[in-house]
Amino acid sequence: MDRELNEEELQDLFAWIDKIPLSRPKRHITRDFSDAVMAAEVVKHFFPKLVDLHNYVPASSTQQKLSNWKLLNRKVFSKLNFHVPEETLKKITLSTAGAVVPVLSALREKIDKKLEDTNNNMLVKVEHAVKFYSAMDPTFQQILKEKEKAIMSLMETLEVKSTCTHP
Template identity: 60%
Template sequence: MDQVLNEEQLQDLYAWIDKIPLSRPKRHITRDFSDGVMAAEVVKHFFPKLVELHNYSPASSTQQKISNWSTLNRKVFSKLNFHVAEETVKRIVLSTPGVIEPVLCALRDKIDKKLERRNKNRQKEYNKKQVSLKCSSKSRLQGAIDPVIMSPVSLLYSKPQPTLYFTSDMDPAVYQILQEKEQALMALQETVEILQMKVSRLEHLVYLKDMRIADLTRHLETYKAKVP
């Protein structure tokens, strides 16, 4: 975090910060982030459950600013595998020029990595659910239903659904829309899974009824053959 950012990197960082809705407008980044509150807001934007903003009070006193950064290190940054050294915190609190930018750049990298891991984990979890669902359906139908006669509806529901991916440089409005879409998608996926299970059960019941009808028909024919 002691790296010196070039002009292009700085402008890219400032553009990233500008996309995040913060409680205060960015006027002078060195002073704006000195008390740690806006740093907490940055993380909360991407991981709402990770940050409790009431733990961070806007401050002008050095002691309270250091306290905010210490709380961030302990309660938030540790979950991102990130840490701001004590000496760096002191320089940030004193609004030392050129100190906060490398810290925010490193924080951005950690946020991106956590978002990437979360996206991968969600994809893996979804894939596991799909495999489990298919195996469960197959075991229930094995030996009872010929795959050739499986209904198109069942095949339709077995198609995988796309997973939404988030990145830290998304426009806030787009990010919010994608979060809402993801929640709606997850709800629809659960509905699809339930419907798929119901379709499988109905197909099995239809097969059993066909078998029962065929059995009764054979008995009837046997009975007729015995009657003079």
């Protein structure tokens, strides 16, 4: 999170964020993300069950902003194997220039990793099911093959959507 992004990486990150529907327009990234609400919305976009948005109150007070970020760190980021140090959180809540960008970049990497792991787990389950059911009668095997094709097609669709939102 301490690494500074080059111009291309920065533009790529902003383009990625622009593709995510957020509750407020993005005007100044340092201020927009200072209360953690939009960061929670970013995670919610990819993992709807991971975030309860009603827990994150739009705020202008530093204390409420910090409270939102700490909650996000504890309840959500931890499930992505991600943690933002308190000193960084304080800088973000004070809208310190450059503080939130590396965090958003690292968050994007964690989201990508979790999406990839989820897709790999689905593939393993399909492979286990195929092995298990392969000993069954031919009619059932045909039905299973059709279902497997449908699952693979859906996974490809997920990959395409993921690629569209993560160039």
